[in-house]
Amino acid sequence: MRVADFTRVLTGPYCTMLLGDLGADIIKVEPPQGDDTRAWGPPYQQRGAARESSYFLSVNRNKRSVILDLKRSEDRQAAHALIGTADILVENFRPGTFEKLGLGWEVLHARHPRLIYASISGFGLSGPYRDRAGYDVIAQGLGGFMSYNGEQGGQPLRAGVAVADVFAGALTTQAILAALYGREKTGVGCRVDVNLLEGVISLGTNQVSRYLTGGQVPAPQGNEHVSIVPYGTFECADGLINLAVGNDHLWRKFCEALTLTDLAANPLYDTNEGRVDHRAGLIPTLLPVLRQYTRAELTQRLEAAGVPCGPVYDLQEVFADPHVQAREVAVTVPHASLGETTVTCPPWRLNGEAPPVRRAPPTAGQHTAEVLAELGFRQGS
Numbered sequence: 117m118r119v120a121d122f123t124r125v126l127t128g129p130y131c132t133m134l135l136g137d138l139g140a141d142i143i144k145v146e147p148p149q150g151d152d153t154r155a156w157g158p159p160y161q162q163r164g165a166a167r168e169s170s171y172f173l174s175v176n177r178n179k180r181s182v183i184l185d186l187k188r189s190e191d192r193q194a195a196h197a198l199i200g201t202a203d204i205l206v207e208n209f210r211p212g213t214f215e216k217l218g219l220g221w222e223v224l225h226a227r228h229p230r231l232i233y234a235s236i237s238g239f240g241l242s243g244p245y246r247d248r249a250g251y252d253v254i255a256q257g258l259g260g261f262m263s264y265n266g267e268q269g270g271q272p273l274r275a276g277v278a279v280a281d282v283f284a285g286a287l288t289t290q291a292i293l294a295a296l297y298g299r300e301k302t303g304v305g306c307r308v309d310v311n312l313l314e315g316v317i318s319l320g321t322n323q324v325s326r327y328l329t330g331g332q333v334p335a336p337q338g339n340e341h342v343s344i345v346p347y348g349t350f351e352c353a354d355g356l357i358n359l360a361v362g363n364d365h366l367w368r369k370f371c372e373a374l375t376l377t378d379l380a381a382n383p384l385y386d387t388n389e390g391r392v393d394h395r396a397g398l399i400p401t402l403l404p405v406l407r408q409y410t411r412a413e414l415t416q417r418l419e420a421a422g423v424p425c426g427p428v429y430d431l432q433e434v435f436a437d438p439h440v441q442a443r444e445v446a447v448t449v450p451h452a453s454l455g456e457t458t459v460t461c462p463p464w465r466l467n468g469e470a471p472p473v474r475r476a477p478p479t480a481g482q483h484t485a486e487v488l489a490e491l492g493f494r495q496g497s
Contacts, residue, residue, distance in 0.1 A: 130285030136178030
């Protein structure tokens with residue numbers, strides 16, 4: 117399975133990385149200056165004169181890199197040859213850009229009817245915002261995500277990772293897999309249209325439903341849950357811990373584990389609805405109790421009682437965690453210029469094993485000669 121990957125930055129590369137993780141041959145086509153994110157730093161990983169952007173390394177494992185200047189007719193000829201060998205094309209340029217290059221859906225579908233052609237854009241292939249450039253922070257704002265993310269009573273905040281980009285990339289991967297399944301039945305490829313705005317609206321799930329079905333306009337709630345109590349982030353003796361007391365049975369177990377006899381006997385808190393209604397009285401009562409324990413002590417007590425909980429880690433703590441290490445979430449692989457680099461492993465287990473990281477993120481144009489030779493071209497011809 118071959119993918120002609122004309123994506124750059126984050127949302128498209130995340131999609132094609134997932135397809136590469138699943139075994140596809142990803143041919144990443146980069147302009148002469150390389151993917152934009154090669155220059156996004158610091159931080160960089162460096163060895164001697166060689167350096168690679170940490171940002172680029174994060175979303176480009178399991179790919180081969182080819183440099184083509186699509187403004188040159190000779191390079192467009194090579195691009196057409198590549199597409200002729202591909203099952204899937206993925207691009208995330210502004211709508212209309214590929215049509216101007218002679219690489220639009222109509223042209224390619226006529227030539228290659230089995231080709232699955234996936235486009236990721238800011239706002240989709242139709243509608244009044246079609247021609248706007250799409251960036252993650254714009255989608256988070258326009259999609260309402262920022263309006264309910266942040267501290268209670270505070271300013272709206274974007275998420276600390278580009279959730280609109282990443283989610284749209286994952287959605288595109290799902291749609292491509294569905295299109296491949298459909299092609300097995302029909303013999304014909306299709307056009308996949310995914311955009312950041314609708315992806316981030318979809319990501320809103322229950323918050324969006326609160327407005328659509330209940331007429332409520334959600335506001336920032338901090339780490340508390342609007343419909344479950346106690347649920348969220350709490351101080352303890354040596355840091356922060358997350359609690360998820362998601363039903364009445366867990367509430368009773370929670371009280372038993374921390375010897376909260378009075379709270380367990382209080383009829384105001386018998387049901388989740390009661391705890392939500394009386395949040396203002398319950399939470400201040402819990403805070404001094406939780407501060408008596410360390411994260412480890414709380415985790416031990418609550419896990420023994422079957423109450424979901426977990427510490428709030430920074431990334432150094434994440435990758436030192438014995439479970440994360442046992443699952444081999446971080447993988448060190450050989451790299452063409454750095455000697456080796458460490459990336460996260462594919463996020464699935466199939467028959468008990470993660471798909472392998474077959475290739476480190478490539479250097480710019482690392483495989484140009486190799487791929488052009490496969491297509492019958494000489495590099496520079």
